[in-house]
Amino acid sequence: MRHGHGRTAHNxxxxxxxxxxxxxxxxxxxxxxxxxxxxxxxxxxLGTKLFVLFPAVPLAIAAHYFxxxxxxxFALSLLGLTPLAERVSFLTEQIAYYTGPTxxxxxxxxxxxxxxxxxAIFALYGGKIEVVKCxxxxxxxxxxxxxxxxxxLCGGLANLRKEQSFDRKQADVxxxxxxxxxxxHMLPLMFRHAISSGELTVTTVSTLELSRACSIVMLLAYxxxxxxxxxxxxxxxxxxxxxxxxxxxxxxxxxxxGLPSALAWLLGMTxxxxxxxxxxxxxIEAASESWGISVSFISIILLPIVGNAAEHAGAxxxxxxxxxxxxxGVSLGSATQVSMFVVPLSVIxxxxxxxxxxxxxxxxxxxxxxxxxxxxxxxxxxxxxxxLKGFVLLLCYIVIGACFFVLKTPPNQTNDINLGVLTTKxxxxxx
Numbered sequence: 001m002r003h004g005h006g007r008t009a010h011n012x013x014x015x016x017x018x019x020x021x022x023x024x025x026x027x028x029x030x031x032x033x034x035x036x037x038x039x040x041x042x043x044x045x046l047g048t049k050l051f052v053l054f055p056a057v058p059l060a061i062a063a064h065y066f067x068x069x070x071x072x073x074f075a076l077s078l079l080g081l082t083p084l085a086e087r088v089s090f091l092t093e094q095i096a097y098y099t100g101p102t103x104x105x106x107x108x109x110x111x112x113x114x115x116x117x118x119x120a121i122f123a124l125y126g127g128k129i130e131v132v133k134c135x136x137x138x139x140x141x142x143x144x145x146x147x148x149x150x151x152x153l154c155g156g157l158a159n160l161r162k163e164q165s166f167d168r169k170q171a172d173v174x175x176x177x178x179x180x181x182x183x184x185h186m187l188p189l190m191f192r193h194a195i196s197s198g199e200l201t202v203t204t205v206s207t208l209e210l211s212r213a214c215s216i217v218m219l220l221a222y223x224x225x226x227x228x229x230x231x232x233x234x235x236x237x238x239x240x241x242x243x244x245x246x247x248x249x250x251x252x253x254x255x256x257x258g259l260p261s262a263l264a265w266l267l268g269m270t271x272x273x274x275x276x277x278x279x280x281x282x283x284i285e286a287a288s289e290s291w292g293i294s295v296s297f298i299s300i301i302l303l304p305i306v307g308n309a310a311e312h313a314g315a316x317x318x319x320x321x322x323x324x325x326x327x328x329g330v331s332l333g334s335a336t337q338v339s340m341f342v343v344p345l346s347v348i349x350x351x352x353x354x355x356x357x358x359x360x361x362x363x364x365x366x367x368x369x370x371x372x373x374x375x376x377x378x379x380x381x382x383x384x385x386x387x388l389k390g391f392v393l394l395l396c397y398i399v400i401g402a403c404f405f406v407l408k409t410p411p412n413q414t415n416d417i418n419l420g421v422l423t424t425k426x427x428x429x430x431x
């Protein structure tokens with residue numbers, strides 16, 4: 001049984017990078033089973049404009065097994081994750097045709113940030129808690145400042161003589177949830193600083209317990225957000241396609257692959273994403289040494305940019321078409337998913353694994369996150385947009401990126417500049 005379903009901003013964004021496959025040759029195959037298999041292969045691998053990046057997947061696996069440079073393994077794995085993330089979004093949308101909009105929406109909410117979640121799990125398993133924290137903060141920052149900023153800038157320049165407006169209701173909902181997430185990040189940080197100043201005698205265990213309690217609250221808020229989005233106020237989040245200016249968007253009223261095939265492909269894609277994520281986590285230090293940049297910069301800047309490139313490109317495309325509601329749905333929606341779902345879930349998973357991961361993301365990361373949320377909320381408060389707003393958001397991202405670029409030197413190198421807040425040669429942090 002096939003269900004109609006309202007298309008969300010994430011679905012629309014992903015569809016902007018799809019293309020209709022020419023099935024003329026495949027239709028001439030007489031064997032029904034072989035024809036079905038070839039049709040699925042063509043839809044999966046050639047049904048996206050990012051198909052040119054698929055060779056990076058086998059190349060990354062080959063580079064790993066044939067002991068190529070670990071930096072090459074990292075770069076190829078990162079590139080290979082880009083089309084895979086877009087295909088996961090495509091497959092969840094195909095499944096939604098059969099399961100209905102609610103289950104499809106839940107699948108999209110769960111799998112929409114599958115790449116970040118899988119990388120986080122592998123990094124936790126490897127004991128790289130700082131990589132987890134930096135990559136998740138970087139994902140939120142890139143959505144709020146880079147994606148939204150670039151979209152508003154490009155959309156404003158492409159529509160100089162048109163009034164750009166959007167519905168504030170969705171932006172207000174996401175901004176409120178992001179502020180709740182920022183509060184949950186700030187509380188453990190303030191606890192730690194209160195302890196170091198002697199104001200409190202709270203132990204590290206208490207800070208960890210606070211983080212876990214805050215994570216549970218964040219997950220409850222996200223469940224309420226899903227109920228709000230998928231049930232009571234669905235109309236705020238559904239994006240209706242317009243008839244005009246629709247040449248680049250693949251609109252599908254019927255699924256192009258069957259439900260069993262979609263489920264099998266989704267499972268296969270998830271396994272491949274897990275393999276590449278393991279490569280990324282295992283080679284990030286080697287890439288840092290080879291490229292001469294810090295692990296924190298790679299985690300906060302490079303991982304989110306490349307991992308979500310497909311979704312980001314879709315948001316920018318719709319900004320060009322003056323469809324800012326879709327752009328905001330993608331950027332703010334993704335930031336909310338990471339902040340209120342992936343981050344607390346990582347803390348809970350670490351708890352189950354016996355790893356002490358808290359919500360204390362350190363002062364610089366937490367401060368950057370809070371300021372990014374505030375700047376974005378102020379930018380969107382009047383329901384209108386122009387290119388200058390996007391330019392300011394983009395400059396904020398560049399400044400934050402520059403800060404993390406100079407924050408730490410590459411591994412195994414001595415810090416030549418000690419301003420009293422960096423680690424000295426003896427490894428002791430001076431105040």
